[in-house]
Structures are given as structure tokens and as C-alpha cells.
Amino acid sequence: MAIVSLRNSASSLVLFSRRLFSPELKAQCFYHIKVVDHYENPRNVGTLDKNSKNVGTGLVGAPACGDVMKLQIQVDENGKIVDAKFKTFGCGSAIASSSLATEWVKGKSVDEALKIRNIDIAKELCLPPVKLHCSMLAEDAIKAALSDYRIKQQVKK
Amino acid sequence: MLSYNSLRIVCPFRALLHPNWLMTNRQTVNTTVTCSAHFVSTSFPKKDTWQRKCNLKSTGNESKLIYSTYTASSTRNYCTGKFKLNCWNCKQPLYETPAFFCMACKAVQPPEEGTSFFNIMDCDYKFSLDTQKLQKRYLHLQRSLHPDNFSQKSVKEQEYSESYSALVNKAYQTLLKPLSRGLYMLELKGMRIEEGTDSGADPEFLIELMEINEALDEAKTPEEASKIGQHTKGKLAVLTEEIDAALLKGQLQSAKALLAQMKYFANIEEKVKEKLSEFM
Numbered sequence: 001m002a003i004v005s006l007r008n009s010a011s012s013l014v015l016f017s018r019r020l021f022s023p024e025l026k027a028q029c030f031y032h033i034k035v036v037d038h039y040e041n042p043r044n045v046g047t048l049d050k051n052s053k054n055v056g057t058g059l060v061g062a063p064a065c066g067d068v069m070k071l072q073i074q075v076d077e078n079g080k081i082v083d084a085k086f087k088t089f090g091c092g093s094a095i096a097s098s099s100l101a102t103e104w105v106k107g108k109s110v111d112e113a114l115k116i117r118n119i120d121i122a123k124e125l126c127l128p129p130v131k132l133h134c135s136m137l138a139e140d141a142i143k144a145a146l147s148d149y150r151i152k153q154q155v156k157k
Numbered sequence: 158m159l160s161y162n163s164l165r166i167v168c169p170f171r172a173l174l175h176p177n178w179l180m181t182n183r184q185t186v187n188t189t190v191t192c193s194a195h196f197v198s199t200s201f202p203k204k205d206t207w208q209r210k211c212n213l214k215s216t217g218n219e220s221k222l223i224y225s226t227y228t229a230s231s232t233r234n235y236c237t238g239k240f241k242l243n244c245w246n247c248k249q250p251l252y253e254t255p256a257f258f259c260m261a262c263k264a265v266q267p268p269e270e271g272t273s274f275f276n277i278m279d280c281d282y283k284f285s286l287d288t289q290k291l292q293k294r295y296l297h298l299q300r301s302l303h304p305d306n307f308s309q310k311s312v313k314e315q316e317y318s319e320s321y322s323a324l325v326n327k328a329y330q331t332l333l334k335p336l337s338r339g340l341y342m343l344e345l346k347g348m349r350i351e352e353g354t355d356s357g358a359d360p361e362f363l364i365e366l367m368e369i370n371e372a373l374d375e376a377k378t379p380e381e382a383s384k385i386g387q388h389t390k391g392k393l394a395v396l397t398e399e400i401d402a403a404l405l406k407g408q409l410q411s412a413k414a415l416l417a418q419m420k421y422f423a424n425i426e427e428k429v430k431e432k433l434s435e436f437m
Contacts, residue, residue, distance in 0.1 A: 059363045063355045063417030066424035068366050089370040089424075133352040140354040 031092050032126040038096035043103055046085040048072040053156050056149025058141040062133060067094045071141035073105055073113070075149055081105050081113060086141075093131040097121050097138035105142060110149065116142055242269065245313075257302060257321065265307065267317045273345060274328035284339060284401040286332065295329040335397050336423050339404070339416045348409055350417055358417075366421050373428055379436040386429035392422050 031039075050057045050072065058071045067090025074083040084102035088095045100121055105113045118135040121127075127135055242251045244259035244266065251259060255272045258265055275282045278294050302325060307318040331337045343349060369385060376382040396419045403412040 059360060059367065060354050061358050061363050061366065061421065062353065063358070063420055064350045064352045066420040068363060068370060068421065070367055087367070087371070089367075089374075089428075136353050 034125050035092050035096040035127070038099040038125075039092045042095060042099045044085050044099065044106075045087060047087065048074055048083065048085050053152050054149075056145040056147070056152065058144030058146070058148060060137055060141045060144055062090070062094075062137050064133070065090065065094075067091065067134070067137060069094060069098050069137050069141045071098055071101060071138075071145050073142075073145045073149060075110060079110050081108055081110065091131070091134065093125070093127055093134040094137060096125050097127075097134045098141060100124060101138040101142055110146055113142060113146060242266075257298070265302070265310075265314050265317045265321065268321045268324045274331055274341060277325060277328045278332055280332065282342075284335070284342060284397075284404045286338070288333060291329065291332055295325065298325050335393075335400070336416065336419050339400050339412065339419070342404060343409060343413060343416065346409055348413060350413060350420075355417065362418070366425075369425055370428070373425065373432060376432060379433055382429055382432045382436070386426065386433070389422050389425050389429060393419065393426065396422065 048055045048057075052074075054075050056073045056075065059069070061068045067088065069086070069088045069090065071086045072084065073081050076082050084105050086098040086102045088098045101116065104116055104121075108116075116139060118132070118139040121138055122132050122135040125135070242256065243249065244251055244262060244264060246264040247259060247262040249259060249261040251266065255269055255277055256266050273282075278291055278298075280286045280291055280294070299322060302318055302322045304315060304318045304322055307315045310318075331341050340350070369389070373382060373385050376385065396415055400412055400415045400419070403409075403415060
């Protein structure tokens with residue numbers, strides 16, 4: 001009796017695990033819903049005064065796909081990013097990556113913002129491998145903006 | 158350092174008349190007289206040239222001893238002789254490269270790997286190519302290669318015509334536009350534009366791009382959009398000339414940078430078209 005029940009549970013376990021490990025039936029060949037959301041409802045599109053000492057501007061381009069991305073941050077006297085704006089001309093994934101980047105840097109300190117990595121952006125937006133370079137572009141834009149701010153601060157001193 | 162490579166190959170009688178075929182004619186199918194050729198090759202790595210003595214005996218009706226010696230130069234210890242292909246249907250040699258059809262039996266041939274698009278479209282290997290000639294050649298090729306012409310032929314021929322026709326399409330599309338043509342020429346030299354940010358990009362150039370893109374985005378009339386389109390066309394024409402000059406001189410790095418610039422402007426040109434279609 002015990003052996004029969006053991007066999008049954010073993011077979012059901014195999015069935016269960018087979019269902020768990022069965023491969024994705026539908027291939028992901030369209031933009032993820034999160035990317036579409038950022039594209040249709042972009043957050044923080046706009047411009048900040050680039051001549052202001054508290055504003056850092058990052059302007060980056062990706063030559064392989066011809067995308068251009070501008071990301072600006074406004075930092076207060078405590079070193080905290082209070083506002084961020086972006087303008088991106090490129091594919092939906094690039095727009096979504098920069099839009100998400102501006103959302104994430106808001107409220108962070110300059111040092112914390114440096115820790116944002118492209119793989120985090122790509123993971124959040126579920127970017128396919130072919131679009132990973134868009135998240136890389138967003139990370140570079142953040143770093144360029146922070147670097148520009150730092151240079152301005154040093155010049156001020 | 159001497160190394161002896163002893164090889165035994167079976168080749169048809171015809172091969173005896175063409176020493177080059179001995180080592181490289183792998184595709185030939187043995188149908189008539191067979192003979193075994195046994196030869197010893199000695200290689201001298203220092204000199205980078207080696208001589209092979211071929212001792213051949215045919216076991217057909219006539220027994221002949223044919224000796225042939227020839228020199229082949231290579232940087233490594235293997236033969237780099239010319240690879241001559243044969244028709245899959247009648248086994249006759251294909252004399253032209255690329256060979257679309259066999260001269261003898263007129264059967265369509267499979268595309269040869271590694272043939273450049275320039276060879277296929279019979280165009281000179283240069284950036285400023287004649288697009289009229291390219292178009293004529295494309296139509297001429299497709300007239301004979303298109304799969305519709307092979308609907309009554311064997312499956313193999315249909316497959317070959319399909320793959321060749323698709324390749325001709327790809328070659329035409331790549332060579333037609335200056336940007337794709339330039340990128341392909343770089344690719345042939347082993348260079349490609351990497352994905353990711355261009356850290357060496359001129360900030361002034363990026364600012365200019367941003368301004369053009371913003372102006373296009375905010376354009377309220379078709380005239381405004383057209384003006385931007387004209388400006389972009391002008392930039393593209395200048396870049397085309399500069400890329401041509403760079404490629405002629407073999408300055409691949411500067412050609413690569415110029416092609417990257419062209420990519421940005423090509424994108425703007427696309428956006429202008431979209432914007433103008435929105436106005437309609």
C-alpha cells in the first residue's frame with residue numbers, strides 16, 4: 001500500500017515538474033507592456049536650464065542604431081537629485097529606458113545614482129537581448145549627466 | 158623542419174590534365190576511369206614555398222605514368238590551390254565565378270559561399286557605384302533566377318533558384334543605398350560599428366542632431382518639415398563624398414566615423430518622411 005502511494009506521489013511530482021520546466025510556448029516578439037506604457041505615457045519629457053550650475057546634462061548617441069539621448073538632472077544643495085528630464089530620439093526601448101532612468105534618479109543622491117546599472121533597467125523593462133544596448137545608452141546618459149554636474153560644481157569652487 | 162604528408166586520393170582521368178585539381182577538387186564524382194594518385198609533399202616552413210611531386214598511374218586501358226611538379230606558396234603547411242567547382246547535374250566544370258547556370262546543361266547552380274555582393278552584381282568594388290547599372294543587373298538576374306521560372310523543374314533546382322534569388326535580392330538592397338553599401342564594405346574588411354554608446358562622439362555634433370530632431374518634432378507645417386528634409390539631404394550628399402574619398406584612400410577608421418554620422422542623418426530623413434505623411 002505504501003509503495004503504491006509512493007509511486008503515485010512520485011509520478012505526480014514528475015508531472016508537476018514537467019509542467020514547471022516546459023518551455024515558453026509563445027515567443028516574445030513584440031514590445032513588452034512596460035515599454036509600451038513608457039512610450040505612450042512618458043514621464044519627465046522636457047528640458048532643464050542647461051546653463052544652471054545645479055543642472056547636469058548628459059548627451060549620448062548610439063552610432064549603430066542612430067539613437068540620440070539627452071538626460072538632465074537638477075541637484076539641490078544637499079547633493080540630492082530633485083528633478084530629472086529627458087529627450088530621446090530613437091526606438092521605443094530607448095525612450096522607455098531613458099524615461100525609467102529619470103524616474104529612478106529622482107530622490108537619489110549623486111553617489112546613489114551612479115550605482116544604477118543597465119542590467120537593472122533592462123530587467124525592469126524585460127528588454128530582449130537585441131535591445132540591451134538601449135539600456136546601456138540610458139546608463140551612459142545618467143553617468144554623463146552626473147559627470148557634467150560634477151565638473152560644473154568643481155568650476156564653481 | 159621537414160614534414161611528410163602522404164595522401165592518397167581517387168580522382169577521375171580528367172583531373173590528371175589539371176594539376177591544380179588534384180588536391181582541391183573534392184566535389185568531382187568519380188564516374189568513368191578511376192585512378193589512384195599517390196604523392197608525397199614536402200614542406201619547408203621557412204621558405205614558405207613547397208614543391209610537390211605527383212606520381213600518377215592510371216589503371217584504365219592505357220597505363221601512363223604522369224609526373225608533374227608544381228610549386229605552391231602558402232604561409233602554412235597546407236595547400237591553398239584554386240577551388241574549381243563542377244556542375245551538380247552534369248559534372249562539367251563551371252568556368253565563371255559566380256556561376257549562376259551551368260554552360261553545358263543549363264542547370265541552375267547553388268550560390269557559392271563567400272562570394273561578395275559586388276561580384277554577384279558584377280559591380281566594381283567601390284563606394285561610388287553606378288546604381289543604374291546595378292538595377293539593370295538586378296532585373297537581368299532575377300528574370301532568369303526567380304523561382305517562378307522553376308515551378309516545373311526538380312525540387313533541387315527550385316531550392317537552388319530560391320536561395321540564389323534571395324541572395325541577389327539581399328545583394329541589391331545592400332548595395333543600393335550608400336549607408337548599407339558603406340557598412341558592407343567595412344564589413345568585408347573586418348570592421349563593423351559596435352553597439353552601444355559612442356564615447357568618442359563630438360558633443361557639438363550631438364547637440365546639432367538634438368536640435369534638428371527637436372525642430373522636426375515641433376514642425377507644424379509640411380514646409381518646415383521639408384526644409385529640414387532638404388538640409389538633411391545636403392548633409393548626406395556631403396557625407397557620401399567624404400566616405401567615398403576615405404574608402405578610396407583606405408582610411409577605414411575615418412570612413413567608419415563618417416558612416417556613423419550618416420546613420421544619424423539617415424534616421425532623421427526617415428523621420429522627415431513619416432512627419433510629411435502625417436501632414437497628408
